[in-house]
Amino acid sequence: xxxxxxxxxxxxxxxxxxxxxxxxxxxxxxxxxxxxxxxxxxxxxxxxxxxxxxxxxxxxxxxxxxxxxxxxxxxxxxxxxxxxxxxxxxxxxxxxxxxxxxxxxxxxxxxxxxxxxxxxxxxxxxxxxxxxxxxxxxxxxxxxxxxxxxxxxxxxxxxxxxxxxxxxxxxxxxxxxxxxxxxxxxxxxxxxxxxxxxxxxxxxxxxxxxxxxxxxxxxxxxxxxxxxxxxxxxxxxxxxxxxxxxxxxx
Ligand code: HPA
Numbered sequence: 570x571x572x573x574x575x576x577x578x579x580x581x582x583x584x585x586x587x588x589x590x591x592x593x594x595x596x597x598x599x600x601x602x603x604x605x606x607x608x609x610x611x612x613x614x615x616x617x618x619x620x621x622x623x624x625x626x627x628x629x630x631x632x633x634x635x636x637x638x639x640x641x642x643x644x645x646x647x648x649x650x651x652x653x654x655x656x657x658x659x660x661x662x663x664x665x666x667x668x669x670x671x672x673x674x675x676x677x678x679x680x681x682x683x684x685x686x687x688x689x690x691x692x693x694x695x696x697x698x699x700x701x702x703x704x705x706x707x708x709x710x711x712x713x714x715x716x717x718x719x720x721x722x723x724x725x726x727x728x729x730x731x732x733x734x735x736x737x738x739x740x741x742x743x744x745x746x747x748x749x750x751x752x753x754x755x756x757x758x759x760x761x762x763x764x765x766x767x768x769x770x771x772x773x774x775x776x777x778x779x780x781x782x783x784x785x786x787x788x789x790x791x792x793x794x795x796x797x798x799x800x801x802x803x804x805x806x807x808x809x810x811x812x813x814x815x816x817x818x819x
Contacts, residue, residue, distance in 0.1 A: 572614040573817045574647035576638065578755060579655040580775065580797030581804060582620040587611050595644060599636035599682065603628055606641060612812035617647055621755060630732040630754035636682045639762040649706055649769040649817055652760070653804055655797050656727065656753035657735070657780035657788070659745050663722065665796040668803055669774040670710050673726040674701045675749055676757040680731075683758035685765050701760045703769035709816035710773060710807070717810045719803050725750035727774060729757040738782025752780050773807065775800035 575584070587609040594605045607618040619638060622628045642650060656669070663669055686694040714721035728744045730736060732754035736744070744752055751774055763770035777793040777800070778784060811817055 570615060571617050571645065571647045572649075573812070574617045574619070574642045574650045575808070576642075576650060576652045576759070577618060577620045578653045578775075579622065579626065579777070580794070580801040581653050582622065582624060582626050584609075584611065584618055584805070584808075586805070587616070587618060593645070595641035597637045597640040597644065599640055600634050602637045602641040603633060606645060612809055614812045616812070617642065617645060631678070631681065633755065634682070635759050635762055636685065639759065639766060639768070640685075643766045643768060647768070649703070650763055650771075651706065651710070651817075652756075652770065652772045654727075654753045654755050654772055654774045655777040655793065655800075656751045656774040657741075657778050657783075658751055658776040659728075659741060659780045659783065660725065660750040663725070663751050663776050665776050665778055665792075666800050666803075667722060667776045668714060668719065668800065668807070669722040669725050669751055669776060670707050670714075671727040671751065671772055671774055672700070672702055672707065672724040674756055674760060675726060675728050675744075675747055677728060677730045678757050681758055683761065685762065696761070696764050698761060698764055701764065702771045706769050706771035706817065709811060710771060713807050713810040713814060713816050716814065717803075717806050719807065727756045727772065728752040730754055735788055736781045741780040741782050744780075751776065773804060775804060
């Protein structure tokens with residue numbers, strides 16, 4: 570039984586301490602996922618890992634086959650998905666390196682395959698998405714983060730932008746006035762697709778930079794990479810705690 574599926578984002582294309590047992594290429598009705606699913610043991614628990622941007626980190630956010638990724642994880646029996654996403658911080662306390670566990674989403678993406686409910690329907694289907702994340706898993710993550718002595722931020726609205734370019738300062742002002750606290754490019758349609766398949770899905774966002782116009786000067790890839798690297802060390806600690814404490818068990 571798979572205890573947890575982990576979708577790794579920028580900075581987490583592999584889990585070094587995962588005892589890999591198998592790799593599997595899954596074909597879905599929506600095409601190919603970002604890469605083979607990687608099965609293994611972490612802290613004695615069976616998990617499956619999928620790097621969202623592909624094993625070599627080569628698929629940009631708007632080209633990711635979100636439908637195939639979520640379909641594949643569901644297909645192999647995953648019930649809970651932890652999504653790791655690098656983001657920019659809009660709210661002042663969302664400083665680089667911080668972990669944030671958002672509880673809301675505003676979707677600004679377009680032209681991405683964003684639903685399973687569009688063809689061959691017997692009925693038009695609208696999922697409830699009032700609260701887009703699985704609260705049970707979100708609470709488990711918060712408990713694990715506290716148990717690690719890390720400072721995680723509970724809640725926040727994740728603006729998902731199309732990318733791959735970063736935002737303008739004016740766009741970030743608009744996101745803020747829309748009520749958004751953090752901004753990234755990969756939060757949607759992933760979360761909605763998981764809900765369509767009735768999977769428990771939560772996000773651990775790693776702040777890579779202050780959003781455009783909120784920090785000093787330009788945002789550089791070097792800055793993003795350096796902050797994501799340190800943030801991902803905390804994510805690894807968090808994952809251990811989550812699995813050790815059986816926090817993602819039903
Ligand atoms: N904006 C959008 N996506 C991001 C950012 C950002 O500032 N940083 C990391 N991913």
